[in-house]
Amino acid sequence: MIVPRFWAEGRIQQKIAGKQVTVRRFGWSDASQAEAQANADLRAREAIARIARGETVARRDLKRAYNGSEGVPIREEIVERHGETVITRNSYGALCLNTPNVLFVDIDFVERPGARLIWSVIALLLVGAFLVGWFGHPGFGCFAAFLSLGGGYLVAVLLHRLAVRLRGGPEQLARSRIDRFVSRHPDWSLRLYRTPAGLRILAMHRTFDPREAAVAECFQALGTDPVYARMCFRQNCFRARLSPKPWRIGIGQHMKPVGVWPVDPEGLPERRRWIDAYERAAKNYAACRFIEAVGSTMVNPVAIEVQRMHDELCQAHRALEIA
Numbered sequence: 134m135i136v137p138r139f140w141a142e143g144r145i146q147q148k149i150a151g152k153q154v155t156v157r158r159f160g161w162s163d164a165s166q167a168e169a170q171a172n173a174d175l176r177a178r179e180a181i182a183r184i185a186r187g188e189t190v191a192r193r194d195l196k197r198a199y200n201g202s203e204g205v206p207i208r209e210e211i212v213e214r215h216g217e218t219v220i221t222r223n224s225y226g227a228l229c230l231n232t233p234n235v236l237f238v239d240i241d242f243v244e245r246p247g248a249r250l251i252w253s254v255i256a257l258l259l260v261g262a263f264l265v266g267w268f269g270h271p272g273f274g275c276f277a278a279f280l281s282l283g284g285g286y287l288v289a290v291l292l293h294r295l296a297v298r299l300r301g302g303p304e305q306l307a308r309s310r311i312d313r314f315v316s317r318h319p320d321w322s323l324r325l326y327r328t329p330a331g332l333r334i335l336a337m338h339r340t341f342d343p344r345e346a347a348v349a350e351c352f353q354a355l356g357t358d359p360v361y362a363r364m365c366f367r368q369n370c371f372r373a374r375l376s377p378k379p380w381r382i383g384i385g386q387h388m389k390p391v392g393v394w395p396v397d398p399e400g401l402p403e404r405r406r407w408i409d410a411y412e413r414a415a416k417n418y419a420a421c422r423f424i425e426a427v428g429s430t431m432v433n434p435v436a437i438e439v440q441r442m443h444d445e446l447c448q449a450h451r452a453l454e455i456a
Contacts, residue, residue: 136219141160141172142159143157145178149184157177159196159208160173219232227374230442231372240355304332308332324440325426326421327421390403419453
């Protein structure tokens with residue numbers, strides 16, 4: 134996990150095979166702006182050399198805060214550092230905990246069907262439309278086939294929601310997956326938290342490499358949000374939001390200046406005013422609420438330190454509305 138303090142951009146223009154090619158690359162450093170620029174220039178030279186060798190290479194890095202280009206670190210304002218744990222402010226103003234080795238799992242209660250169910254429903258509807266056309270009226274069969282393609286997704290959504298309701302709802306399904314996982318992994322120690330949109334799980338028994346097989350298996354078994362799983366692998370860290378989303382606590386105005394860190398220095402006073410108003414409002418809300426600990430009682434000292442910091446900053450043990 135890398136969360137650098139300094140950022141720069143390198144740009145190289147060169148003729149390759151008779152065509153003008155421009156390459157831009159970001160560079161970063163914790164030491165100085167000059168070192169960040171040197172890193173950017175080096176990455177740009179390496180990219181142009183690969184293009185000259187005939188390799189297919191992206192001409193520029195995507196300028197994004199967290200889910201950016203492959204190989205580009207987290208690009209957010211650093212608020213605090215606690216050893217290897219870094220607290221940053223994300224693009225909409227909330228605080229986030231970033232840790233290289235303490236496993237957080239994010240589960241959203243999203244009621245959408247899987248691709249297999251969607252295509253199965255569409256296939257069944259198309260078979261029905263074909264039979265109608267074959268044994269009945271061909272024109273009506275074609276119309277039914279058209280409706281099948283357009284309405285198959287909606288039918289799949291309704292069937293999925295009905296199945297979820299019959300099985301106790303999305304939260305009960307998530308808890309059932311957690312129970313099954315713990316029964317198969319009795320040495321795992323997990324803390325469960327309720328978030329506004331689902332559950333958060335914190336593993337306490339040991340530390341993890343975000344790219345190890347056990348993490349991928351855990352994410353798959355628990356039904357982790359696929360975007361979160363992908364970002365953990367890409368950024369080589371685990372992440373948890375520590376403060377509420379602004380629009381959930383009555384702050385409709387975006388943090389300004391809008392853009393990826395670092396921002397224009399002239400905009401810092403306005404940004405500071407927004408943050409002050411946000412933090413005053415955020416004191417009355419929790420980012421998540423602790424539910425219970427399940428599984429083994431084994432705990433890792435690194436995980437304990439991260440858990441204490443997480444629970445305090447999330448206000449996870451206070452009787453506050455979660456946002």
